[in-house]
Amino acid sequence: MDATVLSASLIPPAPKIHPLPLGGSLLGDLRIAWEMGRNLVGAWCEDDFDSLVTPYRFMGQPGLVVSDPAGVRQVLASPNFRRAAKLGRPLKPLVGDSLLLTEGETWKRQRKSLAPVFTPAAIGGLVPHFIAAGDTLVGRLAGQTRANLSEAFHHTALDAVLRALFSRRADQDGAVLAQIARRYVEGPAHFRLLDFVSRGVDDLTFADGDRRRLGGRWLAAVDAIIDERRIAPRSGDMLDRLLAARDEDGRPLPDQEVRDQCSSMLAAGFDTTSRLLFWATYLLALDPTTQDRVRAEVTAFPAERVTGLDDLKAWPLLRAVLFETLRLYPAAPTFGRQALADGEVLGHPIPAGATVTISPWLMHRHRKLWDAPTTFRPERFLDQPHPWGLEAFIPFGAGPRVCIGAGFALAEAQIILASLLARVAVTLTHERPVTPKASITLGPDHEPDFGLEPIVQARP
Ligand code: HEM
Incomplete structure (x- = not known):
């Protein structure tokens, strides 16, 4: 592929960067907390x-922002750091004691019992669910000339994960979960x-109270689905694998754990992927040339022909666009770790209890780590079969967690976008830039309507 003819100079919108640090005083810290709660x-x-490591004090507590790739990997691999518990507060009422929030031996055991659910072979088996979710999206949009795609992708990503997990559909028996999820993302998910x-x-x-109330309704809805499954025939989905999973002593997972793991996969899985779908589509609407090239790929090898993960290799540019989207708009923009005992990172002392903040948003736009960091340039990923090898690229985190x-x-997003782009050309209907606004995930500051122009497929 001739990379030089691809998007060369598109700098997509981002929030204004403050010229000077906001913190340093009680008032400054309150301003930071307010800003972060908003965005x-x-x-x-x-x-x-510009800085690869920055010590700070926030609300009287010491911390360190680390963007240095080696330092980030050191922290994420070290047993002296646990996931920063306070960052999990908005999620706890939804996910209970599941993989996202557990620590130590409990986490180790849970990760091991969930591993078979996420092997490439197991994910390959979910391809028909992703194709069905893509087809449903295209069906919902059929005949429309404009649509709120943020809302549509939200629904589609939940639909995909409900199908993969429970063989349910978001527009039918998963509707209650879809409704709660949307309300949660709009309110209680904010810090x-x-x-x-x-x-x-x-x-x-x-x-x-609002988090607990909505979280309680969510967990009850998940419980009801699992209870039904225990008496109904098997469906060959992720829930089946979870119910069949055994720990080291050959025991099945406790009921509450099955419920919490399902909730955690739903909560971690749909809002992130819906953001990825949204931002990728927004970038492709801003860059019609790249959109046309992606369309050429997905028309030559349509989504309905995908039978396993290997087939996704037919869409190298689509994959590169998704990576570049995750670089510019990482769905999980910030996470952190808390030191268990006194230690040091890159020569900076870290007392027990201090937080290390790691921000894909910051690292992916860092001036010392990337060439043209704010430019949309998917081709930077074209020669990278394993972009995880790019030290500064951590949209999915790194290390054991x-x-x-x-x-x-990635499989879900590729298949859904391939289904959509083969059927419609996506344009922007107005000029107001869409800037990111993040709570736990990185969403848009407003939900624009996109223009949709049907693609007339040439007869074979
Ligand atoms: C674009 C999509 C996604 C992004 C950007 C994303 C990002 C992340 C990141 C950055 C972490 C690590 C956070 C940390 O180290 O503190 C994480 C963990 C996790 N993600 Fe995702 N995620 C995505 C999709 C999914 C999906 C589809 C699922 C499940 C179906 C999922 C389930 C989880 C779980 C269970 C964890 C916790 C793992 C552990 O602690 O062992 N995520 N995700």
């Missing part, structure tokens, strides 16, 4: 995009001041 990626300053000053997931939760669903998300 998790809205509080960074110019220096953050609050108490999240930042708390000492963990179960501390200072008195103001979290790397996203267990990365292969799932």
